[in-house]
Amino acid sequence: MSGVAVVRRDSNASGEGCTDAPVLRERGQREVFCGLTGIIWLHRKIQDAFFLVVGSRTCAHLIQSAAGVMIFAEPRFGTAIIEERDLAGMADANDELDRVVGQLLARRPDIRLLFLVGSCPSEVIKLDLSRAAQRLSRDHMPDVRILNYSGSGIETTFTQGEDACLASLVPELPAEEAEAPPSLLVVGTLADVVEDQFTRLFDALGVGPVRFLPSRRADALPPVGPNTRYLLAQPFLAETARLLESRGATRLPAPFPLGIEGTTAWLRAAADAWSVSAEAFDAVTEPARRRAAQALSHHRERLAGQSIFFFPDSQLEIPLARFLSRELDMTLLEVGTPYLHRQHLAEELAMLPAGTTLSEGQHVDRQLDRCRAAAPDLVVAGLGLANPLEAEGITTKWSIELVFTPIQGYEQAGDLAELFARPLNRRTRLRV
Numbered sequence: 124m125s126g127v128a129v130v131r132r133d134s135n136a137s138g139e140g141c142t143d144a145p146v147l148r149e150r151g152q153r154e155v156f157c158g159l160t161g162i163i164w165l166h167r168k169i170q171d172a173f174f175l176v177v178g179s180r181t182c183a184h185l186i187q188s189a190a191g192v193m194i195f196a197e198p199r200f201g202t203a204i205i206e207e208r209d210l211a212g213m214a215d216a217n218d219e220l221d222r223v224v225g226q227l228l229a230r231r232p233d234i235r236l237l238f239l240v241g242s243c244p245s246e247v248i249k250l251d252l253s254r255a256a257q258r259l260s261r262d263h264m265p266d267v268r269i270l271n272y273s274g275s276g277i278e279t280t281f282t283q284g285e286d287a288c289l290a291s292l293v294p295e296l297p298a299e300e301a302e303a304p305p306s307l308l309v310v311g312t313l314a315d316v317v318e319d320q321f322t323r324l325f326d327a328l329g330v331g332p333v334r335f336l337p338s339r340r341a342d343a344l345p346p347v348g349p350n351t352r353y354l355l356a357q358p359f360l361a362e363t364a365r366l367l368e369s370r371g372a373t374r375l376p377a378p379f380p381l382g383i384e385g386t387t388a389w390l391r392a393a394a395d396a397w398s399v400s401a402e403a404f405d406a407v408t409e410p411a412r413r414r415a416a417q418a419l420s421h422h423r424e425r426l427a428g429q430s431i432f433f434f435p436d437s438q439l440e441i442p443l444a445r446f447l448s449r450e451l452d453m454t455l456l457e458v459g460t461p462y463l464h465r466q467h468l469a470e471e472l473a474m475l476p477a478g479t480t481l482s483e484g485q486h487v488d489r490q491l492d493r494c495r496a497a498a499p500d501l502v503v504a505g506l507g508l509a510n511p512l513e514a515e516g517i518t519t520k521w522s523i524e525l526v527f528t529p530i531q532g533y534e535q536a537g538d539l540a541e542l543f544a545r546p547l548n549r550r551t552r553l554r555v
């Protein structure tokens with residue numbers, strides 16, 4: 124590696140770091156958003172898709188309040204409210220759904236892909252949305268493809284809604300041509316600006332063709348097959364990955380593209396698969412690494428030595444903890460995650476400092492007790508926990524912001540560090 128100081132502490136996948144670390148597994152009351160939340164970022168990404176939540180007024184309120192401030196034109200999500208009166212007969216509920224979909228598609232000819240998104244009210248659970256999607260597809264294909272997935276709070280947390288959505292797309296991906304050259308598929312929603320930066324880097328490295336899932340347009344779904352190599356851009360896509368592999372694609376193991384180190388290793392996994400030399404890799408990535416190192420240095424002074432406690436929420440916790448400890452010298456008190464996918468996180472776990480307390484799942488009262496006893500400088504938690512903790516004088520960062528904000532890649536490394544520095548700076552100002 125040339126020039127730029129990429130922070131490297133010795134770690135490997137042979138049992139160092141947290142590869143074999145014990146994990147505190149907890150099952151109890153948990154405080155997380157449901158998978159409907161993913162619609163907020165997915166609808167911005169797939170520009171000709173519409174997300175129709177089949178749910179209750181509670182679901183409508185969740186989506187509206189989480190996304191309402193962003194509505195300035197015709198929104199591409201909505202809620203078909205299935206109420207108790209519909210229970211008089213499931214046929215009525217299906218008729219009602221067909222009517223709502225028919226009206227929507229007549230009014231919005233720009234829609235090419237419609238997701239029926241299931242939720243957890245009992246009225247909705249009784250509806251067979253997969254049959255509804257098949258029935259409606261017969262009526263509206265080829266103009267509109269209609270798929271379904273569940274964002275129910277019983278089955279999904281927060282970011283798992285994206286996994287369920289992308290998993291529903293995998294069977295729809297066209298098969299790659301028999302003699303197709305190897306291609307790279309980047310899997311997981313990235314902000315367009317981040318996608319464009321990665322596209323330029325892959326181009327400069329000679330890696331490609333490169334495609335993204337989800338694609339920006341539903342009528343340009345990427346092909347998949349045995350010559351597809353895929354990189355996960357997000358750590359919460361277990362089912363999508365499983366389905367891609369069932370179609371012949373091969374995962375390139377890598378940490379996630381957060382911070383300089385994660386981004387470098389992520390890009391290198393693709394570069395190695397395309398036999399890019401170390402010299403060419405360094406030449407292409409060095410300017411961006413240098414800029415990122417400079418951006419991080421502004422925040423390291425504020426964050427170094429500060430302790431942090433992660434409540435489980437987005438499944439981004441382990442990659443974030445790796446970045447904060449290795450590139451900003453923060454101290455990890457506990458890293459909680461809703462689910463720990465050991466295979467997808469193997470490279471991340473190997474890089475976490477040995478002895479880090481890891482927890483999976485949640486028993487919220489016990490975890491709150493551990494958090495208070497540890498007295499962290501900063502807590503990362505969902506909205507439901509962050510506000511009460513702030514009231515107790517504990518400084519918090521909302522984990523949802525880390526999903527809504529572009530944080531991947533070299534150019535965003537400084538912004539990512541700033542997201543953690545900002546609440547600490549605010550707290551300091553309040554104390555002055």
Ligand code: SF4
Nearest residue numbers: 157182185242243276
């Ligand atoms: S899907 Fe369930 S948890 Fe999510 S908003 Fe609707 S009722 Fe609430």
